[in-house]
Amino acid sequence: MSKDSARRISAMNEDLLRPLVETSWRFWLLVAVLGSIVATGLGTWAYQMYRGFGMTGINMPIYWAFYITTFVFWIGISHAGTLISAILRLVNAGWRRPVTRCAEVITAFALMIGAMFPIIHLGRPWLFFWLMPYPNQRMIWPNFRSPLVWDFFAISTYLTGSLLFLLLPMIPDLALVRDKTTGWRHRVYGVLALGWQGTPKQWHRLESAMQIMAIAIIPVAVSVHTIVSFDFSMAPVPMWHSAIFGPYFVAGAIFSGIAALIIAMAALRKFLHLEEYLHPVHFQNLGKLMLMMSLLWTYFIFNERLTVWYGNASAEREVFLVTQRGSFAPLFWTMVACNFAIPFVILSIKKLRTITGCVIASFTVVIGMWLERFLIVVPSLGHKYLPYTWGHYRPRPVEIIIVASTFAAMVLLYVLFSKLVPIISIWELKVGEHFVADATPQEAAEHPLLKAHP
Amino acid sequence: MKALYALYPDPNAAQRAVNGLRDAGVADRDITIVSGEPIEQHELGHRDHATYMFWIAGAGGALGLAFAMWLTRMTELAWPLPTGNMPIVSWWPNLIIMFELTMLGGILAAVITLLVTAGLPNWKPKLYDPEVTDGKILVGVENPPSGSIPAIERALTVSGARLKTLT
Numbered sequence: 001m002s003k004d005s006a007r008r009i010s011a012m013n014e015d016l017l018r019p020l021v022e023t024s025w026r027f028w029l030l031v032a033v034l035g036s037i038v039a040t041g042l043g044t045w046a047y048q049m050y051r052g053f054g055m056t057g058i059n060m061p062i063y064w065a066f067y068i069t070t071f072v073f074w075i076g077i078s079h080a081g082t083l084i085s086a087i088l089r090l091v092n093a094g095w096r097r098p099v100t101r102c103a104e105v106i107t108a109f110a111l112m113i114g115a116m117f118p119i120i121h122l123g124r125p126w127l128f129f130w131l132m133p134y135p136n137q138r139m140i141w142p143n144f145r146s147p148l149v150w151d152f153f154a155i156s157t158y159l160t161g162s163l164l165f166l167l168l169p170m171i172p173d174l175a176l177v178r179d180k181t182t183g184w185r186h187r188v189y190g191v192l193a194l195g196w197q198g199t200p201k202q203w204h205r206l207e208s209a210m211q212i213m214a215i216a217i218i219p220v221a222v223s224v225h226t227i228v229s230f231d232f233s234m235a236p237v238p239m240w241h242s243a244i245f246g247p248y249f250v251a252g253a254i255f256s257g258i259a260a261l262i263i264a265m266a267a268l269r270k271f272l273h274l275e276e277y278l279h280p281v282h283f284q285n286l287g288k289l290m291l292m293m294s295l296l297w298t299y300f301i302f303n304e305r306l307t308v309w310y311g312n313a314s315a316e317r318e319v320f321l322v323t324q325r326g327s328f329a330p331l332f333w334t335m336v337a338c339n340f341a342i343p344f345v346i347l348s349i350k351k352l353r354t355i356t357g358c359v360i361a362s363f364t365v366v367i368g369m370w371l372e373r374f375l376i377v378v379p380s381l382g383h384k385y386l387p388y389t390w391g392h393y394r395p396r397p398v399e400i401i402i403v404a405s406t407f408a409a410m411v412l413l414y415v416l417f418s419k420l421v422p423i424i425s426i427w428e429l430k431v432g433e434h435f436v437a438d439a440t441p442q443e444a445a446e447h448p449l450l451k452a453h454p
Numbered sequence: 455m456k457a458l459y460a461l462y463p464d465p466n467a468a469q470r471a472v473n474g475l476r477d478a479g480v481a482d483r484d485i486t487i488v489s490g491e492p493i494e495q496h497e498l499g500h501r502d503h504a505t506y507m508f509w510i511a512g513a514g515g516a517l518g519l520a521f522a523m524w525l526t527r528m529t530e531l532a533w534p535l536p537t538g539n540m541p542i543v544s545w546w547p548n549l550i551i552m553f554e555l556t557m558l559g560g561i562l563a564a565v566i567t568l569l570v571t572a573g574l575p576n577w578k579p580k581l582y583d584p585e586v587t588d589g590k591i592l593v594g595v596e597n598p599p600s601g602s603i604p605a606i607e608r609a610l611t612v613s614g615a616r617l618k619t620l621t
Contacts (some may be wrong), residue, residue: 005589006463006588006589009588009589010588010589013587013588133525133529135529135532139532139533140533141529141532141533142529143535143537144525144526144529144530144547144548144551145530145537145538145540145544145547145548146537149551150547150550150551150554153550153551153554153555154550154554156554156558157554157555157557157558157561160558160561160562161557161558161561164561164565168565168568171574172490172491175587176490176587179584179586179587180584180587190577191577194574194575194576194577195573195574195575195576195577195578195580196574197488197580197581197582198488198489198490198491198582198586199486199487199488199502200487200489200492200493200498200499200500200501200502200503201501201502201571201572202572202573202574203489203491203492203493203499204492204502204503204505205505205507205567205568205571205572206568206572207492208505208507208508208564208568209507209564209565209567209568212507212508212511212560212561212564213561213564213565216511216557216560216561216564217557217561219553219557220554220557223550223553223554223557227550427490427491430490430491430589431491431492431494
């Protein structure tokens with residue numbers, strides 16, 4: 001190891017462990033603000049439970065609204081991490097190294113928050129365990145032919161897989177924190193590191209397990225959002241009962257997931273001073289990926305809309321018209337601007353595809369994708385086959401507060417995680433360093449991290 | 455635990471020490487190598503490479519599939535409620551549960567195999583030096599037989615590394 005390499009490794013340890021051992025007043029202020037918002041959300045949920053579900057704007061015929069919209073939204077956001085990380089691991093893309101953990105954390109927390117929404121949506125949330133596959137006292141089991149039970153299995157499998165996918169490569173880094181800290185931190189991280197030593201056998205087993213999990217988690221991620229789409233497409237409701245919903249939902253999920261990842265990475269880069277590790281090239285690459293997903297999303301929505309318009313079935317035509325020209329039109333065209341027009345302009349022009357440009361495009365995509373989910377759920381339920389069943393929906397304050405507080409919860413969980421665990425995988429970065437230093441033959445070389453953007 | 459070890463700045467020096475220990479008659483299973491990252495380009499990093507983990511994960515997946523088939527079929531027959539004009543045992547929707555539990559079985563089997571074969575968790579004292587986190591590679595021998603200590607010391611210091619002892 002050259003002196004230069006030793007110096008770089010030492011600087012890497014220092015830079016990436018600094019957030020764990022140094023705490024400024026700004027951190028506590030941020031935690032206090034976010035914690036207050038989350039507490040308000042929890043209090044509002046308790047109030048909704050106490051007063052009953054009538055506190056919400058949900059009423060016949062629109063039984064699914066803000067909560068289910070946000071459930072689908074968060075499950076979509078969760079596709080950022082594990083799926084992208086697994087694909088980049090399998091293709092051995094060197095530029096993934098600083099990105100993977102930032103992404104995997106989004107998956108874990110977004111899934112946890114998303115999975116809360118069906119429970120919040122239940123009139124009696126304390127009975128949520130009825131979804132679990134065990135029989136009641138009369139030996140009646142949950143109905144495995146129901147898409148809602150498929151959701152339980154899909155989300156539990158994806159959450160378990162994603163948590164393990166996040167936690168396993170953390171073990172060597174927890175051992176590093178153990179070695180670099182003293183006092184209570186040394187003891188706590190010593191326990192969390194599970195006694196990791198770093199023998200060749202342990203490294204091989206870890207890498208083999210990560211490879212297997214990367215292979216397994218990709219189809220699971222695709223299945224999760226396909227199954228979430230089945231919640232809609234299995235029902236004979238206008239503009240829901242469509243075979244395109246599976247891939248359309250998956251594309252939308254990856255699209256919004258990348259947007260969330262870019263926002264998270266930009267925030268980490270700015271506030272934890274990780275400019276040395278999260279380079280503009282990472283944002284540019286993710287920006288290109290997001291542009292591709294924007295075009296794919298546009299292709300899907302064009303397919304969906306054209307088929308409905310051309311088919312001209314009366315019930316579907318009503319939903320089509322109310323979203324294109326009626327009361328939902330402002331939301332629909334805002335969605336098109338946010339998901340297609342703005343990202344397309346920003347991300348397809350090289351000069352605009354900067355970190356700031358990617359972040360602006362990502363914010364519009366996050367807004368646009370939430371609107372997209374809302375426009376899938378509400379207009380169709382409000383315009384079913386017989387006009388006498390039509391209805392309107394307007395969200396009430398409890399719904400708005402609870403939904404808003406989950407965004408604060410996501411940020412809070414992310415901030416706390418990056419305070420407790422190195423948010424960039426240090427050992428994987430070191431491996432990337434050696435790929436650069438060892439002058440690996442061109443055909444076998446990874447995309448070198450530090451040479452990519454000196 | 456007694457041990458003799460040295461820390462090396464790069465894999466080449468560590469490889470020379472490992473070769474020296476082999477020449478001194480120390481068996482591979484008695485040589486401890488510890489690093490802060492995987493060492494893929496050198497022979498010393500390829501020890502214990504063979505693993506049945508992929509097969510075990512496959513078996514875990516098969517077990518998950520078998521369990522899902524049993525669970526869905528058994529529960530549908532236990533209280534045969536006609537639902538949505540579907541057959542009582544409906545393989546199309548059951549395929550979804552079977553897929554999810556197959557993947558879950560594979561993932562859990564891989565993780566359990568990792569923990570068992572990598573010896574985790576294990577908080578007992580072992581040969582280790584925190585300097586490996588700074589990029590050093592530790593090569594050492596635990597509980598060396600007293601007769602071969604001079605030869606081990608020579609092998610470990612062959613690249614100019616400083617010998618360390620753990621008593």
